[in-house]
Structures are given as C-alpha cells and as structure tokens.
Amino acid sequence: MQRRPPLLINTEAIEAWPAGLLRARSNLDARLLARAHWVLRRKRDGRYLAAVLVHGVHAMVPRLAREPGVEEALSLLHAPLARPFAATLEEQWLALAGLQQRLQQLGLDPQRYADDSGLPLEPEPCLLHLAGHDRFGRPLWLRRGAAQGWRRMRVHAAREGVALDAISGFRSHAYQLGIFERKRARGLSVADILKVNAAPGFSEHHSGHALDIGTPGDAPAEESFEATDAFAWLQAHAGEHGFQLSYPRDNPHGIVYEPWHWCWKPANG
Template identity: 60%
Template structure:
C-alpha cells in the first residue's frame, strides 16, 4: 500500500476544554476586522461554545478580537497550549493526550439525561476529546477536517485508494467537540423535539464517537449527507469491501446493540 506522507505538523488544532487554537489560514473571516487579523494570524483562538473568534496570535503579540478577552474562561489554558509544541511536550509527534471529562456530568444533568441509565441502555461510554488533532484536508463543505493523527493518515490513504478504483469519497464531518454536540441538542430542543426524540438519532453529549477524532461521516458526490440512501452507492460498496483494510469499521449497522439508527455513512478508525 502506498505510504501517505505525514500530515504537516504546522496544520494541527490545539484543543483545550473551552478554547480551540486554529492554525492561521483555515478559518473564514466574518467581518473586515476579522479578515485583516486572520490574514496575519499564526493561530486563532476560537471559543468552542459558540465558535466566536476571541483573539489572533500575531508575530507582535496577541490581538483581541472581542472585548473582555482577559476575563474569558479557559484563556490561561489556551495560552499554555499555544506556548507548548506538539513536538516537544507530547512525547513524540504521534502521542495524543485527552481532555478531562469532569464537566460533562453537570451538562448532562441540565439536559435531564441520567448518565448511568443512558450507559446501561446503550452500552456507550464517555469519549474524551484529544488535546490536539491533525488537519486531514477539507470536507464536502470546504471546512477543515480534523482527526486524530492516526485516523487522518488512514483516511487520506483510504481516500486515495478509492480514487484509484474510480470511487469518490468525501468527508461530511470528522471531529466534533462536546460543546458542538450540546449545540445540536439545544437547537433541536428549541424546535420542540424531546430529549428522547433527539437521543434516537444523536448520541448524548460526551458519548459520540466523533468526540475522539477517530470517526467520520463519509459521503460521495451527488448523494445527500447522512442519509440511508448512501447504502445503495458504489462508494458504500467499496467501503464494505476495503475499509477494514484501512482500519475503518461501520459503527452502527442495522440492529446494532446501542439502539442507534442504521448509519451507513458513519465509520470509525480503530487500527490498520
């Protein structure tokens, strides 16, 4: 199997409980002020809860993009991560640490989700977020795709192997934070759905395989994202035959023990 070159280490997402540190050049500007700052930024501090751009790391120092930056929760942890190098402090480029899980319990309580009962019913376990992720190209919507370094390499190899067989795979989404999953629940609750309705199609915050950076939703051009119709495509047929050789497995087939609806698009990297 052809060897995929290592993912460039300059393209890594540094992750902390409250704030992500994006490498410059990968975030879209939302205003003229943002555009000027982002064009020069080495990194951008982005609040995980709502995606707000907090500050730009410039050669001359940190430029606040919102007022009250010094009072921002998690700022010290983010600045500590900014000073640390993935090469120097993570015991080698492939070592990935995990962020703590202790804050999830109060978030689940606020949603009315009994974690013990949920785990017993679904067989799912809490999934910690990685403390850094590798850039694995772009997804269908030209958003940066973040995965653990081993999953990123495997995805790129598998994508290229499928292309050589004239099969086009595209990523719909990869890593998602706990806060992102909470946002899904908040939006659906605001539309009038019940917690039980949401849990039928979305894992509870903290329990999605996407949190760990090893899972991605896969599609193919011309097919709607995350629909069961993907199962009838040549891309899915190719995945069934070849994904295992690249370390990927479909997490939620029909009749899966977790009670999650059939998701032919959802694949998780375990090992090659």
C-alpha cells in the same frame, strides 16, 4: 523537507486553530487573520475570541480575559513543546468531569444513558491533525492515525475509480452541548432531542477516530448511500485501512442504520 499538516490544539472550552484555515467573517477579521498564526475559537458556538500575532494577542471579543479557558489555551500556544508539533499533547485526552456535570444539568444521568445505549463516554483528544477538507470545504480534523488512514483509503478508492468524500469528522462535546442548549431554548425537551441527536459525550465523532463518508452526487448522511459503488467499495476495502462500519442494521446500541458512519480502530485497541 515535507511540510507537516496543520494541527488543532484542543482544550475544554477553546480550540486553537491555525489562522490560515479560518474564514474571515468581517473586514476586521480578514486583516487579523492575515497577520495571525493562531486564532482562539470558542467551542460552544464557534465565536472567534482572539488572534495570536507575533507580538501579542489581539482580542476579538469584549472582556476576553473573562472567557473560560483563555489562559489555558494561551499557555499551550506559548509552551515550546506545544508549538508546532507537541508530542506531549499527542496522547493526551480531555477530562470528562466537566462534561458529566453539564449532562446532569440537562437532566441526563451519564451512567444510565451509557447502560441503556451500550455506548461509552468518549473523551476528546488534545491534538488533532488536518485530514483535508470535507464536502462543504470545511477543514476535516481527525486523530493522526485516522487522518493517515483516511488519506490512504481515499487514494486507494480513487485508483479503482471510486470517489469518496468526507461529510464530517471530529465534533466536540461543547458543540454537541450547544445543539442541546439551542433546541431547549426553542422549547424542545431533552427526550425529544435525543430522538435525533446523540447525548453529548457519547458520539464516536468526539474521539477524532470517526468520520461520515459520502460520494459526490449522493445526499449526505442518508441511507441511500448503501446503494452506491462507494459503499460497496468500503465494505470490501475499508478494513484494509483500519476503518469499520459502526452502526449496521439492528446494532445493539439502538442507533439507526448509518451506512455512512465509519470509525478507525487503532491496532492496539
């Protein structure tokens, strides 16, 4: 029987990762990860919070019970339908209310930003599928259709002598908010940060449908990608696999030209 790819269970504050995909950061981590099925990981900064073992939960931080979202994440892991292939989670998305509140705390009006940029708020999926690994060896998480499309497209390109690799895929609201918080702590204003980082919640990467694509030997996420055989191949064939270039030159969102950023568009929308 064919083994299905691992899943990432996503909640507002915490991600539940298959333990075998995480890197140990200490000898204690290594011992726990070797025995664990899942690891709870704080989305804002990637901190490992707890290892879920056969016979219970082992805290990896002090005062685990005070961590926001721990009970929710554990309840999903313990629910029979959420383990391991939760059809009930496949079409669910996280609520946006918490994100909007945190944007306002940053001094950002979500509606005004949406009007100015023409970009919609992007909810996060509750379930993501492993689509392989990116150029840096990190697990690449995407929605199921995008993951399948990426794998097929990469094989198609390889058969025609073109090498594609992924630079990044899914990124959470919390991760993006963490970037803003760290930069503000260094003294940057929100206006300055927005010159180089999209407002949290408005990136296609949050949807699990978008990925940044590169080719070996070319710098990641640079306009030079436009001159590669890989980009020419994508222009000719990406649409066959459901992918579209999101930010061409002079796009209506005011986003800089990104020849590396491609988004899978579901057939029904």
